[in-house]
Amino acid sequence: MAHTETFYDVMRRQGITRRSFIKYCSLTATALGLGPEFVPQIVHAMETKPRLPVLWLHGLECTCCSESFIRSSHPLAKDVILSMISLDYDDLLMAPAGYQAEAIIGEVMQKYNGNYILAVEGNPPLNEDGMYCIIGGKPFVEQLRKAASAAKAVIAWGSCASHGCVQAARPNPTRATPIDKVILDKPIIKVPGCPPIAEVMTGVITYMLTFDRMPSLDRQGRPIMFYSQRIHDKCYRRAHFDAGQYVEAFDDEGARKGYCLYKMGCKGPTTYNACSTVRWNDGVSFPIQSGHGCLGCSEEGFWDKGSWYARLQHVDGFGIEASADKVGAITAGIVGAGLAAHAAVSALQRIRRKGDDR
Amino acid sequence: MEAISSDTLIASNTPKPISGSLQDKDLEGTHLQGLSARSLKAKRLTTVYVYEAPVRLWHWVSALCILILCITGYLIASPPASVTGSPSEHYQMGWIRYLHFATAWVFAIAFLGRCIWAFMGNAYSREIFYIPFWRSSYWKGLWDTILVYAFLRRDEQKFVGHNPLAVTAMFFCFTLTTIFMIFTGFALYSEGTGPGSWEAKIFGWVIPLLGGPLETHYLHHWGMWVLILFIMIHVYTVVREDIMSPQSLISAMTNGYRFFRDDQPDE
Numbered sequence: 243m244a245h246t247e248t249f250y251d252v253m254r255r256q257g258i259t260r261r262s263f264i265k266y267c268s269l270t271a272t273a274l275g276l277g278p279e280f281v282p283q284i285v286h287a288m289e290t291k292p293r294l295p296v297l298w299l300h301g302l303e304c305t306c307c308s309e310s311f312i313r314s315s316h317p318l319a320k321d322v323i324l325s326m327i328s329l330d331y332d333d334l335l336m337a338p339a340g341y342q343a344e345a346i347i348g349e350v351m352q353k354y355n356g357n358y359i360l361a362v363e364g365n366p367p368l369n370e371d372g373m374y375c376i377i378g379g380k381p382f383v384e385q386l387r388k389a390a391s392a393a394k395a396v397i398a399w400g401s402c403a404s405h406g407c408v409q410a411a412r413p414n415p416t417r418a419t420p421i422d423k424v425i426l427d428k429p430i431i432k433v434p435g436c437p438p439i440a441e442v443m444t445g446v447i448t449y450m451l452t453f454d455r456m457p458s459l460d461r462q463g464r465p466i467m468f469y470s471q472r473i474h475d476k477c478y479r480r481a482h483f484d485a486g487q488y489v490e491a492f493d494d495e496g497a498r499k500g501y502c503l504y505k506m507g508c509k510g511p512t513t514y515n516a517c518s519t520v521r522w523n524d525g526v527s528f529p530i531q532s533g534h535g536c537l538g539c540s541e542e543g544f545w546d547k548g549s550w551y552a553r554l555q556h557v558d559g560f561g562i563e564a565s566a567d568k569v570g571a572i573t574a575g576i577v578g579a580g581l582a583a584h585a586a587v588s589a590l591q592r593i594r595r596k597g598d599d600r
Numbered sequence: 601m602e603a604i605s606s607d608t609l610i611a612s613n614t615p616k617p618i619s620g621s622l623q624d625k626d627l628e629g630t631h632l633q634g635l636s637a638r639s640l641k642a643k644r645l646t647t648v649y650v651y652e653a654p655v656r657l658w659h660w661v662s663a664l665c666i667l668i669l670c671i672t673g674y675l676i677a678s679p680p681a682s683v684t685g686s687p688s689e690h691y692q693m694g695w696i697r698y699l700h701f702a703t704a705w706v707f708a709i710a711f712l713g714r715c716i717w718a719f720m721g722n723a724y725s726r727e728i729f730y731i732p733f734w735r736s737s738y739w740k741g742l743w744d745t746i747l748v749y750a751f752l753r754r755d756e757q758k759f760v761g762h763n764p765l766a767v768t769a770m771f772f773c774f775t776l777t778t779i780f781m782i783f784t785g786f787a788l789y790s791e792g793t794g795p796g797s798w799e800a801k802i803f804g805w806v807i808p809l810l811g812g813p814l815e816t817h818y819l820h821h822w823g824m825w826v827l828i829l830f831i832m833i834h835v836y837t838v839v840r841e842d843i844m845s846p847q848s849l850i851s852a853m854t855n856g857y858r859f860f861r862d863d864q865p866d867e
Contacts, residue, residue: 460795462808470795472813486683486692496682505679512813542812554677554821566818567678570825577829581836587751588840 249288249326249451263288266317270448273316273441275467287452294451295350295358297389298332301382302375302409302418303364306437307400308334314440315524322444326451330358333377344378347385351392359450360393362386364402366424367409367416374416383424390425395456397431397446398422401539404432404464411545422463429456432463434515436539441520442468462542464514473510473536476518479503497533507551508535515540619644619863647857648760650724658714659853665707666827672700673824677817701789708782724761728770738764757866758846760858766837773830777823784810784820 247255253263267284271277300308312319312335323329329336331346338346350358364382367374372381390396398421401407409418422430433446446465449457457465474480482488483502490496490505504511510518513536517528529536535551538544554566622642627633632642651659675696683690718726732738741764747753749765757763762770787806790799791813810816842849852858 481687484694485687485690
């Protein structure tokens with residue numbers, strides 16, 4: 243690894259023409275929602291900047307983030323991995339294994355101290371000193387802390403790394419912990435979703451290497467460009483919601499007509515993600531388009547937030563599962579009966595004291 | 601009201617204004633002259649001006665707003681049965697939500713105005729905004745009022761403003777709940793106006809604090825039930841007090857004046 247190649251060098255070496263390169267830059271600008279005036283900036287960045295070294299770690303996870311990532315079509319994952327970034331370590335995709343693989347982390351840390359991106363898929367379990375996830379004979383949390391110590395920034399891929407996801411769902415026996423609770427001294431970009439959308443993942447990386455800065459994040463550390471709106475805000479079934487047309491059962495007329503899935507517990511109104519605009523598998527579909535409500539997988543703790551098929555959560559501690567409205571109505575009934583009884587006693591008391599000067 | 605102290609009255613030998621039951625001769629020279637004071641149960645009462653016009657206006661505007669907000673809010677959470685036909689012909693949920701948001705604006709601005717009035721109005725305009733925690737008379741009055749409501753004590757204490765139990769209920773169940781509803785409501789509203797909007801800048805922090813958009817919806821919904829329960833108890837106690845307590849309540853919130861059934865000092 244002598245001279246670090248620029249993106250342009252790599253692309254030309256792969257036989258990509260200048261014309262195709264410019265086209266690629268235009269497409270990237272479009273994918274990021276940028277105007278045509280940004281194309282020259284992207285071209286300049288690609289021609290001058292060295293490829294971004296990325297270490298991609300895997301903790302407690304199911305690899306769905308990687309599965310999603312390799313299906314990115316704008317830009318193609320192949321382009322991202324082979325031309326845009328220098329994916330130096332990803333135990334899923336890399337050729338080396340064992341000692342050779344683990345040695346790369348130390349090498350990158352030394353060579354690009356403070357200048358590489360650490361991408362983390364999954365999260366570290368902290369119980370039993372992290373023994374629930376062992377990478378190369380050591381707890382994953384140690385690998386994570388070590389690799390993060392010299393990183394420029396950390397990308398938390400998916401709901402596992404961002405929020406904990408299923409392994410952190412109650413009662414969380416391994417104490418699986420999101421990245422931002424373990425790495426406290428580095429900027430962290432959360433890209434939640436189970437998995438995140440492929441184009442969102444590649445879009446975040448493309449943005450970072452094009453502009454050499456973090457994308458602007460919201461209060462919860464998610465890139466605003468992909469997580470600023472709810473699924474509901476851009477849902478193609480929104481017209482049915484506003485009109486008051488809902489699927490009432492999965493086999494009813496409304497379901498066949500593609501009405502709004504609000505009453506079926508769709509979490510679109512409370513979920514921030516780009517599914518309804520970017521969609522999945524090269525824009526083929528997304529859950530609501532397939533007739534099922536959104537599960538809210540990119541929201542924190544979505545496993546612990548009650549049924550996926552109910553709007554209002556259930557209230558624990560009332561024997562049977564009761565909805566907030568049922569508990570409220572029963573309480574109102576009890577209070578109403580209490581007030582009526584109180585009124586009756588008040589009236590009796592008044593009759594008894596009649597004749598008193600009042 | 602002129603500021604004439606009781607000393608001045610005694611000194612000038614003016615008789616104290618008479619309150620209480622009237623005789624026929626007391627009616628002479630009034631518009632009731634010639635009527636029987638006894639059969640009319642005629643009384644002379646002392647009235648005090650408690651709730652100034654802005655407070656009364658705010659009260660009834662808020663009452664109407666809460667009614668509309670509860671109905672529309674409930675329908676947003678549990679929409680009515682689906683309408684049929686093309687979606688372009690209907691805007692049912694759209695109107696329900698519009699009505700909820702528009703009413704919420706009126707409710708919030710009215711509450712803001714009420715908060716400002718607490719600085720400008722009389723002493724009673726401040727009663728619902730704090731608990732006089734360090735005042736021993738508050739705790740004694742609270743206990744006495746609880747005993748009255750438990751039928752263990754006769755209702756004979758007079759209060760110009762709210763009684764201590766009412767102050768407590770107002771502060772916790774109405775004022776704090778209202779603030780909570782306004783904050784969570786605008787936070788939820790900011791989800792529609794977007795992350796750059798002023799609503800998001802001022803109220804957006806509420807959502808992650810409460811655990812996410814779903815929890816915020818949920819707690820906002822619970823707030824509705826707190827207000828409904830409060831209003832049930834509020835309306836009951838106001839009517840009961842108006843009939844049974846030594847002072848009037850309903851007229852105080854319509855024309856602002858509260859009268860007392862007699863002028864006897866407490867105990």
